[in-house]
Amino acid sequence: MAMRIIRWTTPRGGFDTVFKFVFFMVVIHAVSVSVEYAIVGEIGLPPLMRFALSTLTAAPFVALALFAVHRSYVLHLQLVSLASTDMLTGMKNRRAFFTLIENHIADGDQGIAMIADADHFKDINDTYGHAVGDLCLQAVAERLRDVTNPDETIARIGGEEFGLFIRRPTSEIRDLGLALCSPIQVTYDPARKPVCLTLSVGAARIDIGEPLERAMRRADEALYQAKLAGRGALVTWVAPSLPAQSGAVQSYTSFNPATG
Incomplete structure (x- = not known):
């Protein structure tokens, strides 16, 4: 299950990276607004300003998380390759x-x-x-x-x-x-x-x-x-x-x- 999540969240290219970054930003914004409304009973800022605040706050962490997931997936593939390869001939083991x-x-x-x-x-x-x-x-x-x-x-x-x-x-x-x-x-x-x-x-x-x-x-x-x-x-x-x-x-x- 964990590897399926990692595979899905791993950026596979420029467009895919932008898509997943925007997707997670929207999800974070939606969760943030929902929590704020549940606690306070209202949204204190205009929608665009509220979205900008969520984006500025969460963007560095989302970017870091996507990079970490990508690196983890690359290392996983390298380990799988090493585990299945004969080092002398470069063939499958x-x-x-x-x-x-x-x-x-x-x-x-x-x-x-x-x-x-x-x-x-x-x-x-x-x-x-x-x-x-x-x-x-x-x-x-x-x-x-x-x-x-x-x-x-x-x-x-x-x-x-x-x-x-x-x-x-x-x-x-x-x-x-x-x-x-x-x-x-x-x-x-x-x-x-x-x-x-x-x-x-x-x-x-x-x-x-x-x-x-x-x-x-x-x-x-x-x-x-x-x-x-x-x-x-x-x-x-x-x-x-x-x-x-x-x-x-x-x-x-x-x-x-x-x-x-």
Whole structure:
């Protein structure tokens, strides 16, 4: 309730600021006149003079209150953003990702849940150090931004794991897999050879009414299959009862998508 009041009273621009300032001044004047009449039984000053007196008295306090509310709201938005952002990559974090996708599902939106994992990331950290590892994670984040649409959701959901929620037909998954899993070159020192890393990706279409947790488990199973298949691949989940048809196409491995 308090946040609704703050959102409503927060000035959103020049016109809105003037409107809310005038609105509160009129309300204060009306309350002042009503209280004066209730106590004294009459209004001692002419209406225009009475309004001018109310305005001069209350204007500094109304202006200060509007400024304070605006600053409080801006700080609130900044805190919300910090709480939902992964500081290294600038992406949404795990909690924000799950909240956003659950909202999409509640609204009836259908899509595909994906988990992308940086291959051999521990070896990169052990060989080149955590600073280079951080550069690699930032490069992965940039790759995800490059290959996804603005209305799709991407996030860092673990150490070297990233979550995606895409809304595309199954026919486009192959091209997305190629774009996601092609090698990423990370230059950490101009005098040295760049670090090359790939992504393994598991995908699962979210069924209508299906809990997100279940879809993410299926995507995780597909990710495990991508790792077993040699990494650097996107695998879509297939029901265990169905025959798996796998065929590597460059960095793409496809199991027939299935619901279940």
